Amino acid sequence: MADVALHAGVSLGTVSNVLNNPSAVKPAKRERVLASIRELGFVRNQQARSLASGRADTIGFVVVDLANSFFVDIARGAEEYTAQHGYKILLANSDVDSARQSTYLELFEEFRVAGMMLAPLDGPLESVEVVRGRGTPVVQVNWPGSDGETCGVEVDEVHGGRLAAEHLIARGARRLLFAGGPFDLHAVAQRLEGARAAVRAHAGVELEVVETTRITVAAGDQLGEQLGGRAATQRPDGLIAASDALATGAIQRLRSHGVRVPEDMLVIGYDNNHLTADSIVPISTISQPGREMGQRAAALLLEEIAGDPEHVHRSVLLRPALIQRQSTAVPEP
Amino acid sequence: MADVALHAGVSLGTVSNVLNNPSAVKPAKRERVLASIRELGFVRNQQARSLASGRADTIGFVVVDLANSFFVDIARGAEEYTAQHGYKILLANSDVDSARQSTYLELFEEFRVAGMMLAPLDGPLESVEVVRGRGTPVVQVNWPGSDGETCGVEVDEVHGGRLAAEHLIARGARRLLFAGGPFDLHAVAQRLEGARAAVRAHAGVELEVVETTRITVAAGDQLGEQLGGRAATQRPDGLIAASDALATGAIQRLRSHGVRVPEDMLVIGYDNNHLTADSIVPISTISQPGREMGQRAAALLLEEIAGDPEHVHRSVLLRPALIQRQSTAVPEP
DNA sequence: CTCCACTTTTGAAGCGCTACAAAAGCTAAC
DNA sequence: GTTAGCTTTTGTAGCGCTTCAAAAGTGGAG
Numbered sequence: 085m086a087d088v089a090l091h092a093g094v095s096l097g098t099v100s101n102v103l104n105n106p107s108a109v110k111p112a113k114r115e116r117v118l119a120s121i122r123e124l125g126f127v128r129n130q131q132a133r134s135l136a137s138g139r140a141d142t143i144g145f146v147v148v149d150l151a152n153s154f155f156v157d158i159a160r161g162a163e164e165y166t167a168q169h170g171y172k173i174l175l176a177n178s179d180v181d182s183a184r185q186s187t188y189l190e191l192f193e194e195f196r197v198a199g200m201m202l203a204p205l206d207g208p209l210e211s212v213e214v215v216r217g218r219g220t221p222v223v224q225v226n227w228p229g230s231d232g233e234t235c236g237v238e239v240d241e242v243h244g245g246r247l248a249a250e251h252l253i254a255r256g257a258r259r260l261l262f263a264g265g266p267f268d269l270h271a272v273a274q275r276l277e278g279a280r281a282a283v284r285a286h287a288g289v290e291l292e293v294v295e296t297t298r299i300t301v302a303a304g305d306q307l308g309e310q311l312g313g314r315a316a317t318q319r320p321d322g323l324i325a326a327s328d329a330l331a332t333g334a335i336q337r338l339r340s341h342g343v344r345v346p347e348d349m350l351v352i353g354y355d356n357n358h359l360t361a362d363s364i365v366p367i368s369t370i371s372q373p374g375r376e377m378g379q380r381a382a383a384l385l386l387e388e389i390a391g392d393p394e395h396v397h398r399s400v401l402l403r404p405a406l407i408q409r410q411s412t413a414v415p416e417p
Numbered sequence: 418m419a420d421v422a423l424h425a426g427v428s429l430g431t432v433s434n435v436l437n438n439p440s441a442v443k444p445a446k447r448e449r450v451l452a453s454i455r456e457l458g459f460v461r462n463q464q465a466r467s468l469a470s471g472r473a474d475t476i477g478f479v480v481v482d483l484a485n486s487f488f489v490d491i492a493r494g495a496e497e498y499t500a501q502h503g504y505k506i507l508l509a510n511s512d513v514d515s516a517r518q519s520t521y522l523e524l525f526e527e528f529r530v531a532g533m534m535l536a537p538l539d540g541p542l543e544s545v546e547v548v549r550g551r552g553t554p555v556v557q558v559n560w561p562g563s564d565g566e567t568c569g570v571e572v573d574e575v576h577g578g579r580l581a582a583e584h585l586i587a588r589g590a591r592r593l594l595f596a597g598g599p600f601d602l603h604a605v606a607q608r609l610e611g612a613r614a615a616v617r618a619h620a621g622v623e624l625e626v627v628e629t630t631r632i633t634v635a636a637g638d639q640l641g642e643q644l645g646g647r648a649a650t651q652r653p654d655g656l657i658a659a660s661d662a663l664a665t666g667a668i669q670r671l672r673s674h675g676v677r678v679p680e681d682m683l684v685i686g687y688d689n690n691h692l693t694a695d696s697i698v699p700i701s702t703i704s705q706p707g708r709e710m711g712q713r714a715a716a717l718l719l720e721e722i723a724g725d726p727e728h729v730h731r732s733v734l735l736r737p738a739l740i741q742r743q744s745t746a747v748p749e750p
Numbered sequence: 751c752t753c754c755a756c757t758t759t760t761g762a763a764g765c766g767c768t769a770c771a772a773a774a775g776c777t778a779a780c
Numbered sequence: 781g782t783t784a785g786c787t788t789t790t791g792t793a794g795c796g797c798t799t800c801a802a803a804a805g806t807g808g809a810g
Contacts, residue, residue, distance in 0.1 A: 129796050151486050462765090471768090
């Protein structure tokens with residue numbers, strides 16, 4: 085910057101003003117400085133900048149699994165919102181690894197970002213409390229805020245489970261099966277609870293529950309194998325899978341046992357992942373508003389960063405929506 | 418840091434040594450300092466640190482499309498490699514937007530990262546030259562290095578196209594159709610070239626070429642409609658789709674026209690995206706070694722960062738591999 | 751021409767850290 | 781008891797910027 089000042093024949097302070105407060109510099113001089121900047125290829129040093137000013141315009145976002153398009157949607161939503169307010173978002177992929185999650189939380193803290201967003205691994209996280217305790221605002225996405233301490237944005241998973249079950253019931257299914265797991269996954273447990281509630285509300289509908297080891301395509305494959313091996317009368321007529329991947333695997337395996345979807349069994353997934361719309365039998369699913377979640381979370385974070393004295397920590401609860409596709413279509417006569 | 422020094426009863430310099438060069442500090446004193454750090458909840462300021470030292474241990478990675486699992490794989494590979502050498506990776510999603518790509522390139526430059534990786538939009542990028550010109554090492558991934566100026570890691574797309582065509586020919590197809598587009602996409606053009614080469618090498622095999630507007634599921638759907646509408650004798654018996662998404666859409670639509678895959682038409686995709694393995698008809702595809710690409714690119718970058726005088730800019734060319742699935746399985750008699 | 755009230759520019763004090771020369775402590779040999 | 785040759789600790793000069801009080805410049809009214 086000193087070079088620029090020299091080259092333009094002004095003082096250091098003036099160059100700084102051109103960069104941060106251009107209206108305070110006379111147009112003629114301002115142009116001269118800008119020309120020097122261009123000529124010299126000067127790039128301002130963000131580190132020195134925020135060291136001296138004590139401010140930052142970068143937000144760190146630690147994402148549990150970037151390979152899951154749901155989280156990419158969230159990031160996109162967050163970025164849209166923060167960009168409008170002059171903040172940039174840097175991403176870090178914790179890849180479902182709690183050690184990496186902590187590492188990146190610390191990295192962002194050492195970088196003195198303005199704030200952080202965290203789509204956490206399942207379970208409350210001590211590191212978050214620590215970081216917050218030291219003064220960096222953190223907002224949790226896809227996870228409730230820890231009561232009164234943190235803001236959070238989450239989706240009403242119970243409602244989603246209920247939507248799924250009610251849709252199958254409305255389509256005529258009477259012997260439902262909920263599959264997913266492990267049940268200590270917060271989201272899975274909640275979805276099951278919602279499905280249970282829906283079933284209780286309808287006389288004559290039964291619910292069987294199968295806990296799978298994971299909610300992947302491979303787990304769905306196993307599930308399909310198990311169901312396909314049963315006698316037709318022992319099989320459910322409606323399957324609620326806790327994820328689209330699980331549904332996909334199950335449908336695929338069931339076919340090889342001659343069980344047709346939707347004719348012999350209705351199937352609904354969860355998440356509205358890219359793969360659902362693109363499978364050969366498009367799968368009905370419960371869609372989470374990822375983009376909106378990102379936006380809302382970003383809004384909460386900026387509110388905290390602004391240091392609004394009226395800011396009250398809160399959790400925003402968004403509702404998922406049913407998306408109907410072929411896997412629950414009423415069969416043609 | 419001054420607080421820590423005071424609390425531990427040592428000088429500032431000693432605290433710095435404990436952090437950066439612990440072996441130079443007597444164990445007893447070192448412990449005392451570490452205890453104070455813990456007690457005071459001190460987190461070192463990375464900005465001041467790298468401002469003062471002129472070094473950085475962060476690498477910026479600008480990714481063209483995080484929603485594409487291929488790039489997430491690359492990022493993972495890069496992270497694995499750099500982590501072993503003490504470097505952290507920060508991600509930015511340019512989301513196929515050239516303005517955003519430049520913005521993030523600049524952001525990383527202002528942050529004075531040690532180096533950058535870039536999975537670029539199609540086309541050579543001026544900003545990269547500018548950044549490099551100012552001294553920050555940049556390595557391109559999924560794109561060749563600009564001759565002699567930049568390192569790059571890319572995949573042999575011509576070879577991939579050849580593999581795809583040869584596989585279909587080996588499976589008995591004689592009237593091939595290559596679909597993809599637009600052809601000014603580097604990768605698509607190269608794949609086509611490879612397919613052409615394979616066809617030329619086999620007498621009696623024809624190749625028809627259809628340029629699609631994009632390589633999405635929707636474009637595949639259109640393609641399927643077009644092919645499904647043709648008389649059976651006018652249809653190809655082998656389809657090479659320039660992406661898995663395109664293949665998925667085409668297969669789905671063809672089915673509704675009564676064209677079965679693989680019985681009536683063999684289909685191969687490209688990319689080995691998650692959706693390929695998980696569709697109802699698992700699609701054969703050409704798989705790109707994303708993880709390895711990330712590792713190799715990271716290795717090149719660290720070499721440049723180290724300032725190895727023997728470093729020569731070069732492009733690493735990796736070979737894609739054929740993955741056989743059901744969409745090209747020889748039909749049962 | 752002076753004075754006052756602005757507007758514009760300057761210069762220097764830090765921001766929190768690293769690096770490194772200089773100072774202080776030790777140890778062992780004479 | 782010195783001294784030389786180590787090891788350990790300290791103090792301070794920056795790193796590149798922002799900030800802000802003070803200085804310099806401007807212009808209009810009297």
